[in-house]
Amino acid sequence: MGKNRDHGGNLDNAIARYGGDRGDWIDLSTGINPVPYPVPSLSDQAWAALPDRNLATALVDAAAAFWNVPSGAAILAAPGASSLIAQIPRLADTGTVTIPTPTYNEHAASFAAQGWTVQSSGAETAKVLVHPNNPDGKVWSKHDLRPGLTVVDESFCDVMPTHSLIDAAAQPGTVILKSFGKFWGLAGLRLGFAIGDPVLIARLTEMLGPWPVSGVALEVGRAALQDHAWAAATNQRLTHDAARLDTLMTRCGAQVEGGTSLFRLYRVDDAAAWQGRFARHRIWSRVFPYRADWIRLGLPAPGQWDRLEGAL
Numbered sequence: 001m002g003k004n005r006d007h008g009g010n011l012d013n014a015i016a017r018y019g020g021d022r023g024d025w026i027d028l029s030t031g032i033n034p035v036p037y038p039v040p041s042l043s044d045q046a047w048a049a050l051p052d053r054n055l056a057t058a059l060v061d062a063a064a065a066f067w068n069v070p071s072g073a074a075i076l077a078a079p080g081a082s083s084l085i086a087q088i089p090r091l092a093d094t095g096t097v098t099i100p101t102p103t104y105n106e107h108a109a110s111f112a113a114q115g116w117t118v119q120s121s122g123a124e125t126a127k128v129l130v131h132p133n134n135p136d137g138k139v140w141s142k143h144d145l146r147p148g149l150t151v152v153d154e155s156f157c158d159v160m161p162t163h164s165l166i167d168a169a170a171q172p173g174t175v176i177l178k179s180f181g182k183f184w185g186l187a188g189l190r191l192g193f194a195i196g197d198p199v200l201i202a203r204l205t206e207m208l209g210p211w212p213v214s215g216v217a218l219e220v221g222r223a224a225l226q227d228h229a230w231a232a233a234t235n236q237r238l239t240h241d242a243a244r245l246d247t248l249m250t251r252c253g254a255q256v257e258g259g260t261s262l263f264r265l266y267r268v269d270d271a272a273a274w275q276g277r278f279a280r281h282r283i284w285s286r287v288f289p290y291r292a293d294w295i296r297l298g299l300p301a302p303g304q305w306d307r308l309e310g311a312l
Helices: 013-018 042-047 052-067 081-091 106-113 198-208 214-227 228-253 271-279 302-311
Strands: 072-080 097-098 118-121 126-129 147-151 174-179 190-196 255-259 265-268 287-288 292-300
Touching: 013 228, 013 271, 042 072, 042 214, 052 072, 072 081, 072 198, 081 106, 081 174, 081 190, 081 198, 106 118, 106 126, 118 255, 174 198, 190 198, 190 302, 228 265, 228 302, 271 287, 271 292
Parallel strands: 097 118, 097 126, 126 147, 147 174
Antiparallel strands: 072 190, 174 190, 255 265, 265 292, 287 292
16 A cells, blocks of 8 residues: 555554554444454465465356356456556556546556556546445446446445446456455455456456465355355345444434445544544544545444444
8 A cells, every 4th residue: 555545444543643552442444344254164275285276266166156247257366456456557558547536545546656647537548436436335337337448346345236237347348346355354364356358357367476365365265255145144234233323323413425334424523523532432433634524434343332332
């Protein structure tokens, strides 16, 4: 991550400013599922051997089935979606990329680093759509896609699978990104996927080199993607908990501005003051340099609700 780019998950900043140890804090500044997928027992080979080609194929097959990937699209497993975001601007000749804002800022930073002109609207050579958008949860449709390089970042789309644009993955120039860490709550595993135009996926494969995904991530990722019952139950819980969070916040004067069931965006009178109030209770939230009235909260884990209510 660039040192000047604003992100959630910056708990070290909270500790430096407000004190305490990492174990004292509840980090609600990200949109990571607070109840992670239960990691299964791993084989000795997952740790000791180079990643197995057959296991990598099994992971891709599980991804294809879970996301209903069309037969004409290719799939690449990678060490996190961020590693793909850093490489994607190299898939086309430098030009102008449209990235509607406000949104996740790593896309613009990666394109700018490769010499692209970044704009929020207008005629373009390439386009990036974060779907659903972070932080406001806006969703896009197939009518928003365009010819040429089009990136659809579906890092948070597993909480609204019927909205996925995966049907367009085989179209020339299209790359759809999936983040494993958010919905499955295993961000530390560093696993993500690029799904799309086989020509572009082949080029990304070359850029990442051999063995991009660890054996541990291959085994855990396959097990999780095959566990459709866990995914269905998780979506039900997240929907319930997101509604509970909205109720708590609106009772205290916040207005729901958007979000997904993994993170909620609220409009408040003074976001910095709200963040400070939470921080004094060792709860970290997300505010935005471009909107003084926006605060974003992820979901608490089951045992953390009382502390959140106490802070409010």
